[in-house]
Amino acid sequence: MTADRIVTSDDSRLRAVAAYGLSPDVMQGDLEPLNRLASTLFGVPTSMVSVVAEHQTFFASRVGISVCEVDRRISFCHSTITQDEPLVILDASKDPNFHDNPLVTGPAHVRFYAGAPLIGPSGAAIGSFCLLDTSPREAFTSADVANLKLVATLALDKLEMRRLARAEQASDNRFRQMAGTSPAGIICADHEGIIRFWNQGAEAMLGFSAVEAEGQPIDFIVPHRFRGGHAGGLRHVGAGGTPKLVGQSVELSALCKDGSELPIELALSMWRDEGTASFGAIIRDLSGRRANEERLDRLAHRDHLTDLPNRLVLRQRLDAIVRAQHEAVLLVLDLDGFKQVNDTLGHSAGDRLLQDVAKRLVSVTGPLDMVARLGGDEFAIILLEGEADRRGDFVAERLIQALSVPFTVDGLAFNLSASVGVAFYPSHARQADDLLSAADLALYSAKNEGRQCYRLYSPGLRQAALQQHALAGELRRAYENGEFRLFYQPQVDGAGRLMGAEALLRWEHPDRGLQSPAAFLPFLEKSSLAVEVGQWVLQAACAQAAIWRQDAPSFRMGINLFGLQLHTGDLAAEVRTVLKQTGLPATALELEVTENIILQQNDLALQMLRTLHADGVSIAFDDFGTGYASLSLLKRYPLSRLKIDQSFVRNIGQSREDAAIVRSIVHMARAFGLGVIAEGVETLEQQERLLAKGCDELQGYLLGRPMPATSFASRFGLVDRPVGEIAA
Missing domain, CATH: 3.30.70.270 (Reverse transcriptase/Diguanylate cyclase domain)
Structure with a gap:
């Protein structure tokens, strides 16, 4: 939560701003690297140091934006300077204070803004360090706010160096009055390089008192390996030569009283009194700033974990x-x-x-x-x-x-x-x-x-990826255009009586005709479209089952679940809604899940299946015996019956191993109180052997291929109203 700043007079604030001598892009060279670091650190295209003047807000430094000033009344920074903490607007188009702002509705199309006020030592807000983006943000964390304040502090340091340098250049007397209480280190030297003024800030920084420093040559604070060139340069300027460093900020090392070296930033200025040169140096301790810069650099370039x-x-x-x-x-x-x-x-x-x-x-x-x-x-x-x-x-x-x-x-x-x-x-x-x-x-x-x-x-991988991308678009259009169909494969008991059907998804392509499930199902079940298609299958198949139960009261509909249906949303609530809408009893619905789908789910999915099972919905384990954790899953999951995979049925008459597996599955199901149905039954021999081993029901080409609802109803004498073939 931010605290509003109380600005008693904008005139006094503008006088404080004037002390910095700022104008558009005047500090581009000094502040651009910091703007670029902020752009990388926060992942935004635009970073600026703004100055709020009387009629306009201009940018002393900027990256990612072509204009150098805007009308003060519409600038976001105009609001930022009224508070102590950063102003963060995640989506300006939804913000009641900015949704109709020309910077939001116009060509600039600003959506995200974050700005930290730049508050000088007088307490007046000069402007802000701000970030802009044309895309909204979902969040700007407390860590982001802390980092933005840190970057703003570094920018304010640069501005303060400029203000102090300007104040120092105004006059020696004013400089001395200000320097005496300044937290920055301030040193004055004569034309021979002899220190004549040494303030408390320099004493706190380097350890030498004014008594120890004044009267010493300026090389007094230069590490031994760098001495020699400094005093000579000052004498050169004192004799009328052209100064090289005056008006610039340089970073170097200074020698402390305890023998250690301190990284400092030095801004050198010069003035002449009655023809004699004098020099002033403002020094600032860079150790904290460098540590912060290193931290920001690490945040921008290293993984935090x-x-x-x-x-x-x-x-x-x-x-x-x-x-x-x-x-x-x-x-x-x-x-x-x-x-x-x-x-x-x-x-x-x-x-x-x-x-x-x-x-x-x-x-x-x-x-x-x-x-x-x-x-x-x-x-x-x-x-x-x-x-x-x-x-x-x-x-x-x-x-x-x-x-x-x-x-x-x-x-x-x-x-x-x-x-x-x-x-x-x-x-x-x-x-x-x-x-x-x-x-x-x-x-x-x-x-x-x-x-x-x-x-x-290999190049084939890219081609396959392009094909999958194209297939994703086709499947979306297929769903929207109602090209999906439901086919039904009968499930019968040992006496040949119809017990139910499994609803199977098919795709009626407008140009290529009916598509094989292998051509699209493996991709569909991994795509986000699986949830929507799965919901449609549930609705259509339950509606069809409710119609057929008019002639076959014990009819049960089996529906295959996609893994994403268990991973997203609330499947239990969706099933309950569909059963209520269609009038289908819960006991007439069987949801089929494979072992691979179950292994990818969490406790929430397990709870949803338990809820549905308690409602009376049957839960079938499809392709049983082909996975890795069947026995443990039998204990944990609320199952109603097992579906023996067709790979064990195919060679049941020729393979003793397959016959033994089928027999074991049936015995295991009986021990757990579960029903058993065998898939892939294609011959009379397979049917006889499966029934002899105790299978309750059978499913396969021998008993009926997957067929449209009309054909299914005709074959089994049911009400002919094909809900499963309607458009999605």
Whole structure:
């Protein structure tokens, strides 16, 4: 919360502003590096040091903006100078005080503003150090506010140096009156370089009292290795020569009384009384400022958690490699299994694990290589030395091996693995962005091919990515244009009676006709569209089941869930709403989930399934026996029945192993009180063997292929009203 400043007189404030002698761009050289640092640190295109004058607000320094002044009445800084704390506006178009401001509604299109007031020693606000962006922000954290105030302090230091230098140049008497109480160190010397004035600020800074310093040559405060040139330069100017440093600020080291050296900023001025030169120097301790600048530089270029170079530094190194045309290898690495640590122990434990990961990555690479954190659990490594192709493979294998050793966090052991994408410069790409893209594509390939492996980039990966991008657009249009259809495959009991159906999604492409599920389902289930399509399937299939139950009161509808439906939103509430809208009883609905989907979910998903199961909704475990954790999941999840995967059914008559697996699944289901249905039944022999082993129901081509609702209704004598084929 900010405290408003009480400004009793704008005239007194304007007099304080005038003391700095500021005008548009007058301090561009001094303050531009600070503006550029702020632009990088806060990720904004525009950074400025503003001065609020009588009628306009102008910019003493600026980056990212072409104009040098605006009308004071519409400037954001006009509001900033009325308070002590920074003014932050995340979205100006929604702010009641600024939504109709011409800077917001006009060509400038300002959406985000953050400004810290620049308050001089007199208490008057000169202007602000401000940030602008044409995009709104979701947040500007307390850490961001603290960093903005720190940058503003550095800018105010520069302004104060200018004010003091101007005041010093006005007259020697005024200079001495002001210098006596100034917190800055102020020294005066005559034309021979002998110190004639030494204020309390200089004493506090360097340790020498005025008695010890006055009468000494100016070299008195210069470290021994630099002495010799300073006094000679002063005598040269005193004799009428042209001054080299007068009017400038320079950074150098000063010798303290205790023998230590202090980094200072020195502004030198000169005046003549009756033809004799005199000199004044304003010195300021830079140790605190340098520490702050180093901290800001680290914030802008280092990852705060692992202290590795960040994405910005990685990109700068890649740009340098491209300019030098130096062969290099880029590896992009993503952790597999990291989510389990965050879910189990919390984010603080996850942070400690990432720090351990960073140390292992650095230990595997060489002294000339760069390891950077891109964000989250993703890292990048640049290799420069050695034969590029061969070393890239070798390091990728070592990275995977190093991260496969268990990590210990809070006394618990965690097994992680890593997927790595590898791309070579210049053979795979000749620009930094293209090289990053190539390594990312190789990483996605590694994750899709089983994880805990590395893959090299190939042009085919980019072509596949383009095809997937095109498919994403087609699927969105298919949903919006109502091209999705529902087909239904019957499920029957041992006596051949219809018990229900599984709703299966199909795509009726306007040009290519009915698409195979393999052509689009694997991509759809990973896309954000899965939630919308899944909701439509639930609505349409339940409505269809409610119609068919008019002729088949015990009819049950099976619906496959996408993983994202369990990960986002409230599935339990959505199902309850659909059942109420369609009039379908909860006991007539069966939701099918695969083991792979379950393994990716959290406790919230488990709770939603338990809620639905308690309502009477059946939960079926699809493709049972093909995953990794079936037995443990049977204990934890609220299941109603198991679906035996068709891979075990296919060779049940020829393979003793498959027959034994089917028999074991049936016995296991009985022990857990679960029903059993076998998929992929295509022959009478398979049907007989499955029934003999105790399967409750069957599903497969022998009993009926997936078919449109009209065909399904006709075959089984049901009400012919095909809800499942309506447009989305």
